[in-house]
Amino acid sequence: MCNHQLAKALEAKRSAGENIVIPYIMAGDGGLDILEERIGFLEECGAAAVELGIPFSDPVADGPTIQDAGQRALQNGTTLQSVLEALESFKEKRSIPVILMTYINPIYTYGMERFAKDCTNTGVNGVIIPDLPMEEETMITGSLEKHAIANIRLAALTSPDERLSEIAQRTEGFLYAVSVTGTTGARNTHGSNVKTYLQNLKKMTDTPVLAGFGVSTPEQAHELGSNCDGVVIGSRMVDLFHSGRTDDIKQLLQKSI
Numbered sequence: 581m582c583n584h585q586l587a588k589a590l591e592a593k594r595s596a597g598e599n600i601v602i603p604y605i606m607a608g609d610g611g612l613d614i615l616e617e618r619i620g621f622l623e624e625c626g627a628a629a630v631e632l633g634i635p636f637s638d639p640v641a642d643g644p645t646i647q648d649a650g651q652r653a654l655q656n657g658t659t660l661q662s663v664l665e666a667l668e669s670f671k672e673k674r675s676i677p678v679i680l681m682t683y684i685n686p687i688y689t690y691g692m693e694r695f696a697k698d699c700t701n702t703g704v705n706g707v708i709i710p711d712l713p714m715e716e717e718t719m720i721t722g723s724l725e726k727h728a729i730a731n732i733r734l735a736a737l738t739s740p741d742e743r744l745s746e747i748a749q750r751t752e753g754f755l756y757a758v759s760v761t762g763t764t765g766a767r768n769t770h771g772s773n774v775k776t777y778l779q780n781l782k783k784m785t786d787t788p789v790l791a792g793f794g795v796s797t798p799e800q801a802h803e804l805g806s807n808c809d810g811v812v813i814g815s816r817m818v819d820l821f822h823s824g825r826t827d828d829i830k831q832l833l834q835k836s837i
């Protein structure tokens with residue numbers, strides 16, 4: 581699968597009238613040998629795609645839940661390379677798109693061209709690189725384009741319209757609308773400005789717009805999803821997997837769609 585397949589998979593959900601839901605999990609949290617099972621389970625629960633975090637020592641966009649998951653994954657020796665190897669080992673067995681969420685540093689160390697090529701080889705469809713601003717992205721966009729890996733851009737609540745519009749034009753796969761000013765983590769409410777922010781982004785692109793950060797309940801998923809195309813659920817998912825509450829994950833996903 582490639583870039584086009586991510587877009588296709590999301591479009592299929594959108595035209596079926598579903599709220600698109602993408603769960604985030606931390607690769608290597610609980611060990612890499614359970615990765616196949618977790619992705620398979622999320623696919624079964626109706627997830628549109630899976631966002632897979634690569635653990636990193638300095639995760640500036642992450643709150644405590646994902647920081648802790650990253651620490652657990654690093655402690656058991658998880659690296660970008662070992663995650664790609666794990667993904668390769670069961671790539672024929674999954675049909676759900678996989679998106680890697682990684683800071684630029686691990687990619688830089690791995691080698692950017694090698695990274696893009698190995699994403700294709702291991703069946704990765706897209707990437708989210710939160711600490712790579714638009715002004716710096718040309719260091720990797722050539723390689724990602726060459727290997728047809730979707731480069732999913734992030735919009736921020738604090739960006740002026742002109743910048744948002746540029747980001748919305750450039751994004752591939754979907755537009756990630758960061759819906760809080762702050763780090764990742766479950767929250768009870770979103771600001772009253774989020775509704776107009778999402779509606780505004782929707783006008784800027786035909787690519788699906790998904791809201792993320794602070795979404796942890798089906799109510800929030802539908803509230804935000806009613807102003808865009810769906811949501812990303814991260815910290816809550818990480819928490820539920822860590823405590824082994826798979827029934828709750830199933831319910832959360834099925835009620836959020």
Ligand SMILES: O=P(O)(O)OC[C@@H](O)[C@@H](O)c1c[nH]c2ccccc12
Nearest residue numbers: 604641710764765793794813814815
């Ligand atoms: O954890 P939350 O608040 O549900 O937010 C999603 C998020 O975890 C996931 O998309 C993500 C994890 N780390 C990130 C860093 C930047 C952007 C996005 C992310």
